[in-house]
Amino acid sequence: MTPEELNEKLLEAFKEFQKNVKKPRILIAGPTGVGKSSLINKIFGEKVSEEGKGEPITASVEKYEREDLGVILYDSPGCEIGNTERFKKEVLNAIEQENIHLIWYCIAITGDRIELQDKDTIKMFVEKNFPVSVVLTHCEDASEEKIKEFKEEINNNFIDIDIYITSAKSEHKIFKEELERLILYAIQKLPDFVRDAFISAQKVNLKEKFKRANIAIAEHVAVAFGTGFVPIPVADAPILVGNQMIMIARILYIYDLDSLEAMLTGGAGGGIIGQLISALGKSIVGNILKLIPGIGTIIGGVINGSVASLLTTALGEAVNFSCYKLYKEILKGNKNIKKEMENFANMVKKFAKDFFKNNKKAEDYEIDD
CATH class of the missing domain: 3.40.50.300 (P-loop containing nucleotide triphosphate hydrolases)
Structure with a gap:
Protein backbone atom coordinates (compact mmCIF):
# COMPACT_ATOMS: atom_id res chain seq x y z
CA MET A 1 0.00 0.00 0.00
CA THR A 2 1.38 3.42 -0.98
CA PRO A 3 1.36 6.42 1.38
CA GLU A 4 -1.23 8.09 -0.84
CA GLU A 5 -3.58 5.09 -0.64
CA LEU A 6 -3.14 4.96 3.12
CA ASN A 7 -3.82 8.72 3.37
CA GLU A 8 -7.09 8.24 1.50
CA LYS A 9 -8.18 5.38 3.75
CA LEU A 10 -7.25 7.29 6.93
CA LEU A 11 -9.17 10.36 5.79
CA GLU A 12 -12.20 8.21 4.96
CA ALA A 13 -12.02 6.63 8.42
CA PHE A 14 -11.80 10.05 10.08
CA LYS A 15 -14.76 11.48 8.17
CA GLU A 16 -16.82 8.36 8.86
CA PHE A 17 -16.04 8.49 12.58
CA GLN A 18 -16.79 12.23 12.75
CA LYS A 19 -20.09 11.69 10.94
CA ASN A 20 -21.30 8.91 13.25
CA VAL A 21 -19.98 10.03 16.65
CA LYS A 22 -22.65 10.48 19.32
CA LYS A 23 -22.79 13.97 20.84
CA PRO A 24 -23.72 15.04 24.38
CA LEU A 190 -21.71 11.91 30.89
CA PRO A 191 -22.41 8.42 29.54
CA ASP A 192 -19.32 6.89 27.97
CA PHE A 193 -20.73 6.80 24.43
CA VAL A 194 -20.71 10.64 24.20
CA ARG A 195 -17.40 11.31 25.96
CA ASP A 196 -15.29 11.24 22.79
CA ALA A 197 -17.35 14.08 21.33
CA PHE A 198 -17.42 16.17 24.52
CA ILE A 199 -13.70 15.85 25.18
CA SER A 200 -13.05 16.70 21.54
CA ALA A 201 -15.25 19.83 21.65
CA GLN A 202 -13.87 21.29 24.88
CA LYS A 203 -10.77 23.47 24.57
CA VAL A 204 -10.07 23.84 28.31
CA ASN A 205 -8.56 20.60 29.58
CA LEU A 206 -5.79 19.21 27.36
CA LYS A 207 -4.85 16.54 29.87
CA GLU A 208 -8.31 14.99 29.53
CA LYS A 209 -7.83 14.74 25.76
CA PHE A 210 -4.59 12.84 26.36
CA LYS A 211 -6.25 10.52 28.89
CA ARG A 212 -9.24 9.86 26.64
CA ALA A 213 -6.95 9.02 23.73
CA ASN A 214 -5.15 6.51 25.95
CA ILE A 215 -8.49 4.89 26.79
CA ALA A 216 -9.24 4.64 23.06
CA ILE A 217 -5.82 3.09 22.43
CA ALA A 218 -6.39 0.44 25.12
CA GLU A 219 -9.75 -0.47 23.59
CA HIS A 220 -8.26 -0.90 20.12
CA VAL A 221 -5.25 -2.83 21.44
CA ALA A 222 -7.70 -5.31 22.99
CA VAL A 223 -9.39 -5.70 19.61
CA ALA A 224 -6.01 -6.23 17.90
CA PHE A 225 -4.96 -8.87 20.42
CA GLY A 226 -8.35 -10.52 20.07
CA THR A 227 -7.57 -11.32 16.45
CA GLY A 228 -5.47 -14.16 17.86
CA PHE A 229 -3.43 -15.78 15.13
CA VAL A 230 -5.58 -14.79 12.18
CA PRO A 231 -3.11 -14.36 9.29
CA ILE A 232 -2.62 -10.75 8.24
CA PRO A 233 -0.41 -10.11 5.19
CA VAL A 234 2.69 -8.15 6.11
CA ALA A 235 2.01 -5.78 3.23
CA ASP A 236 -1.17 -4.69 5.04
CA ALA A 237 0.29 -4.70 8.53
CA PRO A 238 0.77 -0.93 8.87
CA ILE A 239 -3.00 -0.48 8.87
CA LEU A 240 -4.26 -3.91 9.93
CA VAL A 241 -7.52 -3.32 8.11
CA GLY A 242 -10.09 -1.29 10.09
CA ASN A 243 -9.03 -1.37 13.73
CA GLN A 244 -5.99 0.89 13.57
CA MET A 245 -7.76 3.18 11.11
CA ILE A 246 -10.58 3.81 13.55
CA MET A 247 -8.13 4.25 16.44
CA ILE A 248 -6.18 6.94 14.59
CA ALA A 249 -9.44 8.61 13.54
CA ARG A 250 -10.59 8.67 17.19
CA ILE A 251 -7.34 10.19 18.43
CA LEU A 252 -7.34 12.90 15.76
CA TYR A 253 -11.01 13.60 16.48
CA ILE A 254 -10.42 13.87 20.24
CA TYR A 255 -7.80 16.58 19.74
CA ASP A 256 -9.94 18.52 17.19
CA LEU A 257 -6.92 20.46 15.91
CA ASP A 258 -8.73 22.03 12.94
CA SER A 259 -11.15 23.74 15.30
CA LEU A 260 -8.34 24.84 17.61
CA GLU A 261 -6.45 26.44 14.73
CA ALA A 262 -9.58 28.28 13.56
CA MET A 263 -10.26 29.52 17.09
CA LEU A 264 -6.75 30.94 17.58
CA THR A 265 -6.20 32.38 14.10
CA GLY A 266 -9.71 33.73 13.60
CA GLY A 267 -9.98 31.94 10.27
CA ALA A 268 -11.66 28.82 9.01
CA GLY A 269 -8.71 26.60 9.82
CA GLY A 270 -6.11 25.34 7.40
CA GLY A 271 -7.09 21.69 7.34
CA ILE A 272 -4.66 20.42 9.95
CA ILE A 273 -6.33 17.02 10.01
CA GLY A 274 -5.69 16.48 6.31
CA GLN A 275 -2.05 17.48 6.71
CA LEU A 276 -1.60 15.24 9.74
CA ILE A 277 -3.06 12.28 7.90
CA SER A 278 -0.73 12.91 4.97
CA ALA A 279 2.26 12.99 7.33
CA LEU A 280 1.04 9.87 9.11
CA GLY A 281 0.67 7.92 5.87
CA LYS A 282 4.26 8.58 4.88
CA SER A 283 5.61 7.83 8.35
CA ILE A 284 3.68 4.58 8.80
CA VAL A 285 4.51 3.15 5.39
CA GLY A 286 8.10 4.38 5.36
CA ASN A 287 9.23 3.98 8.96
CA ILE A 288 7.03 2.52 11.68
CA LEU A 289 6.54 -1.00 10.30
CA LYS A 290 10.32 -1.41 10.06
CA LEU A 291 10.62 -0.78 13.80
CA ILE A 292 8.72 -3.96 14.77
CA PRO A 293 11.23 -6.46 16.17
CA GLY A 294 11.67 -9.46 13.86
CA ILE A 295 9.31 -8.16 11.18
CA GLY A 296 11.66 -9.40 8.47
CA THR A 297 11.66 -12.97 9.73
CA ILE A 298 7.94 -13.56 10.32
CA ILE A 299 7.11 -17.03 9.04
CA GLY A 300 4.79 -17.17 6.09
CA GLY A 301 4.54 -13.40 5.83
CA VAL A 302 1.78 -13.11 8.43
CA ILE A 303 1.34 -11.22 11.69
CA ASN A 304 -0.39 -12.74 14.72
CA GLY A 305 -2.54 -11.05 17.36
CA SER A 306 0.39 -10.39 19.71
CA VAL A 307 2.35 -8.48 17.08
CA ALA A 308 -0.85 -6.73 15.98
CA SER A 309 -1.47 -5.48 19.53
CA LEU A 310 2.17 -4.37 19.81
CA LEU A 311 1.91 -2.35 16.61
CA THR A 312 -1.45 -0.90 17.66
CA THR A 313 -0.04 0.26 21.00
CA ALA A 314 3.04 1.83 19.44
CA LEU A 315 1.09 3.55 16.69
CA GLY A 316 -1.62 4.80 19.07
CA GLU A 317 0.78 6.17 21.67
CA ALA A 318 2.96 7.79 19.02
CA VAL A 319 -0.02 9.59 17.46
CA ASN A 320 -1.38 10.56 20.90
CA PHE A 321 1.88 12.09 22.14
CA SER A 322 2.47 13.84 18.84
CA CYS A 323 -1.02 15.38 18.84
CA TYR A 324 -0.53 16.43 22.47
CA LYS A 325 2.77 18.16 21.69
CA LEU A 326 1.31 19.86 18.61
CA TYR A 327 -1.73 21.05 20.58
CA LYS A 328 0.56 22.49 23.26
CA GLU A 329 2.55 24.44 20.69
CA ILE A 330 -0.59 25.92 19.16
CA LEU A 331 -1.98 26.83 22.60
CA LYS A 332 1.27 28.58 23.47
CA GLY A 333 0.58 30.95 20.61
CA ASN A 334 2.95 29.41 18.11
CA LYS A 335 1.50 30.64 14.83
CA ASN A 336 4.09 28.81 12.73
CA ILE A 337 1.77 25.85 12.35
CA LYS A 338 3.38 24.83 9.06
CA LYS A 339 6.70 24.20 10.80
CA GLU A 340 5.02 22.18 13.55
CA MET A 341 3.18 20.16 10.92
CA GLU A 342 6.50 19.32 9.27
CA ASN A 343 7.77 18.05 12.62
CA PHE A 344 4.69 15.90 13.21
CA ALA A 345 5.84 12.87 11.20
CA ASN A 346 9.22 13.00 12.94
CA MET A 347 7.48 13.11 16.33
CA VAL A 348 5.37 10.07 15.46
CA LYS A 349 8.47 8.18 14.37
CA LYS A 350 10.36 9.21 17.54
CA PHE A 351 7.63 8.06 19.93
CA ALA A 352 7.16 4.79 18.02
CA LYS A 353 10.92 4.21 18.16
CA ASP A 354 10.93 4.95 21.91
CA PHE A 355 8.26 2.29 22.32
CA PHE A 356 9.94 -0.43 20.26
CA LYS A 357 13.61 0.26 20.98
CA ASN A 358 13.55 1.69 24.51
CA ASN A 359 10.34 0.08 25.81
CA LYS A 360 8.93 3.48 26.83
CA LYS A 361 5.21 3.41 27.70
CA ALA A 362 2.65 6.15 28.31
CA GLU A 363 3.37 6.27 32.04
CA ASP A 364 7.06 6.98 31.35
CA TYR A 365 6.28 10.40 29.89
CA GLU A 366 5.40 13.50 31.87
CA ILE A 367 2.59 15.68 30.62
CA ASP A 368 1.27 18.93 32.00
CA ASP A 369 -1.24 21.61 31.10
Whole structure:
Protein backbone atom coordinates (compact mmCIF):
# COMPACT_ATOMS: atom_id res chain seq x y z
CA MET A 1 0.00 0.00 0.00
CA THR A 2 1.38 3.42 -0.98
CA PRO A 3 1.36 6.42 1.38
CA GLU A 4 -1.23 8.09 -0.84
CA GLU A 5 -3.58 5.09 -0.64
CA LEU A 6 -3.14 4.96 3.12
CA ASN A 7 -3.82 8.72 3.37
CA GLU A 8 -7.09 8.24 1.50
CA LYS A 9 -8.18 5.38 3.75
CA LEU A 10 -7.25 7.29 6.93
CA LEU A 11 -9.17 10.36 5.79
CA GLU A 12 -12.20 8.21 4.96
CA ALA A 13 -12.02 6.63 8.42
CA PHE A 14 -11.80 10.05 10.08
CA LYS A 15 -14.76 11.48 8.17
CA GLU A 16 -16.82 8.36 8.86
CA PHE A 17 -16.04 8.49 12.58
CA GLN A 18 -16.79 12.23 12.75
CA LYS A 19 -20.09 11.69 10.94
CA ASN A 20 -21.30 8.91 13.25
CA VAL A 21 -19.98 10.03 16.65
CA LYS A 22 -22.65 10.48 19.32
CA LYS A 23 -22.79 13.97 20.84
CA PRO A 24 -23.72 15.04 24.38
CA ARG A 25 -26.66 17.36 24.92
CA ILE A 26 -26.09 20.18 27.39
CA LEU A 27 -28.65 22.71 28.64
CA ILE A 28 -27.17 26.12 29.53
CA ALA A 29 -29.81 27.80 31.69
CA GLY A 30 -30.03 31.14 33.45
CA PRO A 31 -31.40 34.66 32.91
CA THR A 32 -30.54 36.62 29.78
CA GLY A 33 -27.30 38.59 30.17
CA VAL A 34 -25.61 36.41 32.80
CA GLY A 35 -22.85 35.34 30.41
CA LYS A 36 -24.01 32.02 28.98
CA SER A 37 -22.62 32.75 25.52
CA SER A 38 -19.29 33.80 27.02
CA LEU A 39 -19.13 30.54 28.98
CA ILE A 40 -19.77 28.55 25.80
CA ASN A 41 -17.10 30.48 23.91
CA LYS A 42 -14.59 29.95 26.71
CA ILE A 43 -15.13 26.20 26.89
CA PHE A 44 -15.76 25.26 23.28
CA GLY A 45 -13.98 28.11 21.47
CA GLU A 46 -17.08 28.65 19.38
CA LYS A 47 -19.54 31.54 19.12
CA VAL A 48 -22.37 29.07 18.79
CA SER A 49 -25.27 31.31 19.73
CA GLU A 50 -23.99 34.09 17.44
CA GLU A 51 -24.17 31.90 14.36
CA GLY A 52 -27.89 32.54 14.08
CA LYS A 53 -31.05 31.68 15.91
CA GLY A 54 -31.38 28.27 17.42
CA GLU A 55 -34.16 25.82 16.74
CA PRO A 56 -37.08 26.38 19.16
CA ILE A 57 -37.82 23.24 21.15
CA THR A 58 -40.35 25.00 23.37
CA ALA A 59 -41.06 28.68 24.03
CA SER A 60 -38.44 28.49 26.80
CA VAL A 61 -35.71 26.40 25.19
CA GLU A 62 -33.71 26.81 21.97
CA LYS A 63 -31.41 24.21 20.43
CA TYR A 64 -28.05 24.98 18.81
CA GLU A 65 -26.51 22.22 16.72
CA ARG A 66 -23.70 22.33 14.17
CA GLU A 67 -22.15 19.48 12.22
CA ASP A 68 -18.62 20.62 13.09
CA LEU A 69 -19.25 21.05 16.84
CA GLY A 70 -19.02 18.02 19.13
CA VAL A 71 -21.83 19.07 21.46
CA ILE A 72 -25.49 19.93 21.06
CA LEU A 73 -26.33 22.97 23.19
CA TYR A 74 -29.65 24.18 24.52
CA ASP A 75 -30.35 27.65 25.86
CA SER A 76 -33.03 28.58 28.36
CA PRO A 77 -33.46 32.25 29.32
CA GLY A 78 -34.59 31.46 32.84
CA CYS A 79 -37.86 31.85 34.67
CA GLU A 80 -39.71 35.17 34.61
CA ILE A 81 -41.84 36.38 37.50
CA GLY A 82 -45.44 35.26 37.09
CA ASN A 83 -44.53 32.63 34.52
CA THR A 84 -43.11 29.95 36.81
CA GLU A 85 -45.38 26.99 36.14
CA ARG A 86 -45.40 27.33 32.35
CA PHE A 87 -41.63 27.75 32.33
CA LYS A 88 -41.09 24.63 34.45
CA LYS A 89 -43.39 22.55 32.27
CA GLU A 90 -41.71 23.67 29.04
CA VAL A 91 -38.17 23.13 30.33
CA LEU A 92 -38.97 19.71 31.77
CA ASN A 93 -40.63 18.69 28.51
CA ALA A 94 -37.56 19.81 26.57
CA ILE A 95 -35.18 17.91 28.87
CA GLU A 96 -37.15 14.69 28.52
CA GLN A 97 -37.88 15.12 24.80
CA GLU A 98 -34.25 15.89 23.90
CA ASN A 99 -32.60 13.49 26.37
CA ILE A 100 -30.46 16.23 27.94
CA HIS A 101 -27.31 14.82 29.59
CA LEU A 102 -26.11 17.81 31.64
CA ILE A 103 -27.39 21.15 32.93
CA TRP A 104 -25.21 24.18 33.67
CA TYR A 105 -27.16 26.87 35.50
CA CYS A 106 -25.52 30.30 35.27
CA ILE A 107 -25.85 33.02 37.91
CA ALA A 108 -24.12 36.41 37.56
CA ILE A 109 -22.30 37.30 40.75
CA THR A 110 -22.73 40.99 39.89
CA GLY A 111 -26.22 40.92 41.42
CA ASP A 112 -26.94 41.72 45.04
CA ARG A 113 -28.27 38.25 45.77
CA ILE A 114 -29.42 35.00 44.22
CA GLU A 115 -32.95 35.54 42.97
CA LEU A 116 -35.85 33.37 44.08
CA GLN A 117 -36.52 32.34 40.47
CA ASP A 118 -32.97 31.00 40.22
CA LYS A 119 -33.40 28.94 43.38
CA ASP A 120 -36.77 27.60 42.21
CA THR A 121 -35.34 26.54 38.85
CA ILE A 122 -32.32 24.83 40.40
CA LYS A 123 -34.62 23.12 42.90
CA MET A 124 -36.72 21.78 40.04
CA PHE A 125 -33.64 20.24 38.42
CA VAL A 126 -32.39 18.77 41.70
CA GLU A 127 -35.77 17.25 42.60
CA LYS A 128 -35.89 15.55 39.19
CA ASN A 129 -32.36 14.16 39.78
CA PHE A 130 -30.96 15.93 36.73
CA PRO A 131 -27.15 16.39 36.81
CA VAL A 132 -27.00 20.16 37.40
CA SER A 133 -24.02 22.37 38.20
CA VAL A 134 -24.15 26.03 39.24
CA VAL A 135 -21.79 28.31 37.34
CA LEU A 136 -21.12 31.74 38.87
CA THR A 137 -20.21 34.19 36.11
CA HIS A 138 -18.46 37.61 35.97
CA CYS A 139 -16.34 36.71 38.98
CA GLU A 140 -13.25 38.68 37.92
CA ASP A 141 -14.19 41.76 39.98
CA ALA A 142 -15.99 39.99 42.82
CA SER A 143 -14.44 39.98 46.28
CA GLU A 144 -13.61 36.72 48.01
CA GLU A 145 -16.25 37.60 50.60
CA LYS A 146 -19.00 37.98 47.99
CA ILE A 147 -18.04 34.73 46.27
CA LYS A 148 -18.14 33.01 49.66
CA GLU A 149 -21.60 34.48 50.41
CA PHE A 150 -23.04 33.26 47.10
CA LYS A 151 -21.57 29.79 47.59
CA GLU A 152 -22.91 29.56 51.13
CA GLU A 153 -26.39 30.62 50.01
CA ILE A 154 -26.41 27.93 47.33
CA ASN A 155 -25.08 25.28 49.71
CA ASN A 156 -27.65 26.23 52.34
CA ASN A 157 -30.42 25.54 49.83
CA PHE A 158 -28.97 22.51 48.03
CA ILE A 159 -26.91 19.63 49.40
CA ASP A 160 -23.89 18.41 47.43
CA ILE A 161 -24.34 20.64 44.41
CA ASP A 162 -21.24 21.56 42.43
CA ILE A 163 -20.42 25.28 42.17
CA TYR A 164 -17.87 26.86 39.83
CA ILE A 165 -16.55 30.43 39.70
CA THR A 166 -15.78 31.68 36.19
CA SER A 167 -14.74 34.72 34.20
CA ALA A 168 -14.84 35.34 30.46
CA LYS A 169 -12.34 38.20 30.78
CA SER A 170 -9.70 37.13 33.29
CA GLU A 171 -7.02 34.51 32.60
CA HIS A 172 -6.26 34.10 36.30
CA LYS A 173 -5.15 30.62 37.29
CA ILE A 174 -8.13 30.06 39.59
CA PHE A 175 -10.64 30.55 36.76
CA LYS A 176 -8.69 28.18 34.51
CA GLU A 177 -8.68 25.55 37.27
CA GLU A 178 -12.41 26.00 37.87
CA LEU A 179 -13.21 25.44 34.19
CA GLU A 180 -10.99 22.36 34.17
CA ARG A 181 -12.91 21.11 37.20
CA LEU A 182 -16.23 21.76 35.44
CA ILE A 183 -15.01 19.78 32.42
CA LEU A 184 -13.81 16.90 34.60
CA TYR A 185 -17.16 16.73 36.42
CA ALA A 186 -18.99 16.73 33.09
CA ILE A 187 -16.85 13.87 31.78
CA GLN A 188 -17.58 11.85 34.91
CA LYS A 189 -21.33 12.43 34.64
CA LEU A 190 -21.71 11.91 30.89
CA PRO A 191 -22.41 8.42 29.54
CA ASP A 192 -19.32 6.89 27.97
CA PHE A 193 -20.73 6.80 24.43
CA VAL A 194 -20.71 10.64 24.20
CA ARG A 195 -17.40 11.31 25.96
CA ASP A 196 -15.29 11.24 22.79
CA ALA A 197 -17.35 14.08 21.33
CA PHE A 198 -17.42 16.17 24.52
CA ILE A 199 -13.70 15.85 25.18
CA SER A 200 -13.05 16.70 21.54
CA ALA A 201 -15.25 19.83 21.65
CA GLN A 202 -13.87 21.29 24.88
CA LYS A 203 -10.77 23.47 24.57
CA VAL A 204 -10.07 23.84 28.31
CA ASN A 205 -8.56 20.60 29.58
CA LEU A 206 -5.79 19.21 27.36
CA LYS A 207 -4.85 16.54 29.87
CA GLU A 208 -8.31 14.99 29.53
CA LYS A 209 -7.83 14.74 25.76
CA PHE A 210 -4.59 12.84 26.36
CA LYS A 211 -6.25 10.52 28.89
CA ARG A 212 -9.24 9.86 26.64
CA ALA A 213 -6.95 9.02 23.73
CA ASN A 214 -5.15 6.51 25.95
CA ILE A 215 -8.49 4.89 26.79
CA ALA A 216 -9.24 4.64 23.06
CA ILE A 217 -5.82 3.09 22.43
CA ALA A 218 -6.39 0.44 25.12
CA GLU A 219 -9.75 -0.47 23.59
CA HIS A 220 -8.26 -0.90 20.12
CA VAL A 221 -5.25 -2.83 21.44
CA ALA A 222 -7.70 -5.31 22.99
CA VAL A 223 -9.39 -5.70 19.61
CA ALA A 224 -6.01 -6.23 17.90
CA PHE A 225 -4.96 -8.87 20.42
CA GLY A 226 -8.35 -10.52 20.07
CA THR A 227 -7.57 -11.32 16.45
CA GLY A 228 -5.47 -14.16 17.86
CA PHE A 229 -3.43 -15.78 15.13
CA VAL A 230 -5.58 -14.79 12.18
CA PRO A 231 -3.11 -14.36 9.29
CA ILE A 232 -2.62 -10.75 8.24
CA PRO A 233 -0.41 -10.11 5.19
CA VAL A 234 2.69 -8.15 6.11
CA ALA A 235 2.01 -5.78 3.23
CA ASP A 236 -1.17 -4.69 5.04
CA ALA A 237 0.29 -4.70 8.53
CA PRO A 238 0.77 -0.93 8.87
CA ILE A 239 -3.00 -0.48 8.87
CA LEU A 240 -4.26 -3.91 9.93
CA VAL A 241 -7.52 -3.32 8.11
CA GLY A 242 -10.09 -1.29 10.09
CA ASN A 243 -9.03 -1.37 13.73
CA GLN A 244 -5.99 0.89 13.57
CA MET A 245 -7.76 3.18 11.11
CA ILE A 246 -10.58 3.81 13.55
CA MET A 247 -8.13 4.25 16.44
CA ILE A 248 -6.18 6.94 14.59
CA ALA A 249 -9.44 8.61 13.54
CA ARG A 250 -10.59 8.67 17.19
CA ILE A 251 -7.34 10.19 18.43
CA LEU A 252 -7.34 12.90 15.76
CA TYR A 253 -11.01 13.60 16.48
CA ILE A 254 -10.42 13.87 20.24
CA TYR A 255 -7.80 16.58 19.74
CA ASP A 256 -9.94 18.52 17.19
CA LEU A 257 -6.92 20.46 15.91
CA ASP A 258 -8.73 22.03 12.94
CA SER A 259 -11.15 23.74 15.30
CA LEU A 260 -8.34 24.84 17.61
CA GLU A 261 -6.45 26.44 14.73
CA ALA A 262 -9.58 28.28 13.56
CA MET A 263 -10.26 29.52 17.09
CA LEU A 264 -6.75 30.94 17.58
CA THR A 265 -6.20 32.38 14.10
CA GLY A 266 -9.71 33.73 13.60
CA GLY A 267 -9.98 31.94 10.27
CA ALA A 268 -11.66 28.82 9.01
CA GLY A 269 -8.71 26.60 9.82
CA GLY A 270 -6.11 25.34 7.40
CA GLY A 271 -7.09 21.69 7.34
CA ILE A 272 -4.66 20.42 9.95
CA ILE A 273 -6.33 17.02 10.01
CA GLY A 274 -5.69 16.48 6.31
CA GLN A 275 -2.05 17.48 6.71
CA LEU A 276 -1.60 15.24 9.74
CA ILE A 277 -3.06 12.28 7.90
CA SER A 278 -0.73 12.91 4.97
CA ALA A 279 2.26 12.99 7.33
CA LEU A 280 1.04 9.87 9.11
CA GLY A 281 0.67 7.92 5.87
CA LYS A 282 4.26 8.58 4.88
CA SER A 283 5.61 7.83 8.35
CA ILE A 284 3.68 4.58 8.80
CA VAL A 285 4.51 3.15 5.39
CA GLY A 286 8.10 4.38 5.36
CA ASN A 287 9.23 3.98 8.96
CA ILE A 288 7.03 2.52 11.68
CA LEU A 289 6.54 -1.00 10.30
CA LYS A 290 10.32 -1.41 10.06
CA LEU A 291 10.62 -0.78 13.80
CA ILE A 292 8.72 -3.96 14.77
CA PRO A 293 11.23 -6.46 16.17
CA GLY A 294 11.67 -9.46 13.86
CA ILE A 295 9.31 -8.16 11.18
CA GLY A 296 11.66 -9.40 8.47
CA THR A 297 11.66 -12.97 9.73
CA ILE A 298 7.94 -13.56 10.32
CA ILE A 299 7.11 -17.03 9.04
CA GLY A 300 4.79 -17.17 6.09
CA GLY A 301 4.54 -13.40 5.83
CA VAL A 302 1.78 -13.11 8.43
CA ILE A 303 1.34 -11.22 11.69
CA ASN A 304 -0.39 -12.74 14.72
CA GLY A 305 -2.54 -11.05 17.36
CA SER A 306 0.39 -10.39 19.71
CA VAL A 307 2.35 -8.48 17.08
CA ALA A 308 -0.85 -6.73 15.98
CA SER A 309 -1.47 -5.48 19.53
CA LEU A 310 2.17 -4.37 19.81
CA LEU A 311 1.91 -2.35 16.61
CA THR A 312 -1.45 -0.90 17.66
CA THR A 313 -0.04 0.26 21.00
CA ALA A 314 3.04 1.83 19.44
CA LEU A 315 1.09 3.55 16.69
CA GLY A 316 -1.62 4.80 19.07
CA GLU A 317 0.78 6.17 21.67
CA ALA A 318 2.96 7.79 19.02
CA VAL A 319 -0.02 9.59 17.46
CA ASN A 320 -1.38 10.56 20.90
CA PHE A 321 1.88 12.09 22.14
CA SER A 322 2.47 13.84 18.84
CA CYS A 323 -1.02 15.38 18.84
CA TYR A 324 -0.53 16.43 22.47
CA LYS A 325 2.77 18.16 21.69
CA LEU A 326 1.31 19.86 18.61
CA TYR A 327 -1.73 21.05 20.58
CA LYS A 328 0.56 22.49 23.26
CA GLU A 329 2.55 24.44 20.69
CA ILE A 330 -0.59 25.92 19.16
CA LEU A 331 -1.98 26.83 22.60
CA LYS A 332 1.27 28.58 23.47
CA GLY A 333 0.58 30.95 20.61
CA ASN A 334 2.95 29.41 18.11
CA LYS A 335 1.50 30.64 14.83
CA ASN A 336 4.09 28.81 12.73
CA ILE A 337 1.77 25.85 12.35
CA LYS A 338 3.38 24.83 9.06
CA LYS A 339 6.70 24.20 10.80
CA GLU A 340 5.02 22.18 13.55
CA MET A 341 3.18 20.16 10.92
CA GLU A 342 6.50 19.32 9.27
CA ASN A 343 7.77 18.05 12.62
CA PHE A 344 4.69 15.90 13.21
CA ALA A 345 5.84 12.87 11.20
CA ASN A 346 9.22 13.00 12.94
CA MET A 347 7.48 13.11 16.33
CA VAL A 348 5.37 10.07 15.46
CA LYS A 349 8.47 8.18 14.37
CA LYS A 350 10.36 9.21 17.54
CA PHE A 351 7.63 8.06 19.93
CA ALA A 352 7.16 4.79 18.02
CA LYS A 353 10.92 4.21 18.16
CA ASP A 354 10.93 4.95 21.91
CA PHE A 355 8.26 2.29 22.32
CA PHE A 356 9.94 -0.43 20.26
CA LYS A 357 13.61 0.26 20.98
CA ASN A 358 13.55 1.69 24.51
CA ASN A 359 10.34 0.08 25.81
CA LYS A 360 8.93 3.48 26.83
CA LYS A 361 5.21 3.41 27.70
CA ALA A 362 2.65 6.15 28.31
CA GLU A 363 3.37 6.27 32.04
CA ASP A 364 7.06 6.98 31.35
CA TYR A 365 6.28 10.40 29.89
CA GLU A 366 5.40 13.50 31.87
CA ILE A 367 2.59 15.68 30.62
CA ASP A 368 1.27 18.93 32.00
CA ASP A 369 -1.24 21.61 31.10
